Each structure stands twice: as structure tokens, then as C-alpha cells.
Amino acid sequence: MALTKNDLVEQVAEKLDWTKNEGLDALEALLEIIKGTLSAGEDVLVSGFGKFCVKAKAERKGRNPATGTDLMLRARRVVTFKWSGQLRDRINGDGSL
Structure with a gap:
């Protein structure tokens, strides 16, 4: 199950001894x-x-998978994520943060 925004708000509020509204803000x-x-x-x-x-x-x-017709996909910007070595080690069980 994914960690939701509401879960994050609750955990922030709990860790910092804040109200849920303060955590949300x-x-x-x-x-x-x-x-x-x-x-x-x-x-x-x-x-x-x-x-x-x-x-x-x-x-x-590109290609429309439903019809098979060719098309041009526009130029755009995307967000990527590069994880840190510490996070990689923690996920792979090689250490802790």
C-alpha cells in the first residue's frame, strides 16, 4: 500500500507533536x-x-498504440529522481539512516 499525503501529514504531526492542521500546513x-x-x-x-x-x-x-498511426510527440520537460547512496543502502538493507 502506498504512503498517502494524509499518512505523511499524520506522521509529521505526530513526530513534531503538532496538530494535524499544522502538519498539513x-x-x-x-x-x-x-x-x-x-x-x-x-x-x-x-x-x-x-x-x-x-x-x-x-x-x-511516436505511435498511437490503439490505431498504429505515427505522430510527433512534442518537446517537454520531465522530472526525474536520483536516489542518494544512503537511501539506496537503506532500501537494499546495507545500512541505516
């Missing part, structure tokens, strides 16, 4: 900062966790 503020930074084309580095990177993708040829 803190999480919303953090997410808005991250979204604004990524929208500006800048990367977001969270030490010990990973780096969210904005990458440019060029226009390319």
Missing part, C-alpha cells in the same frame, strides 16, 4: 516550494534522500 508549504523550484527549471537536492532533476526531452516520433 507544513507539508503543503514544503510541496509548494518543491513545485515552484522544479517549475523554474531548478533541481531539488535533499541530502541523504536524493535529487529531483528537471530534464528536457526533445520532440520525437
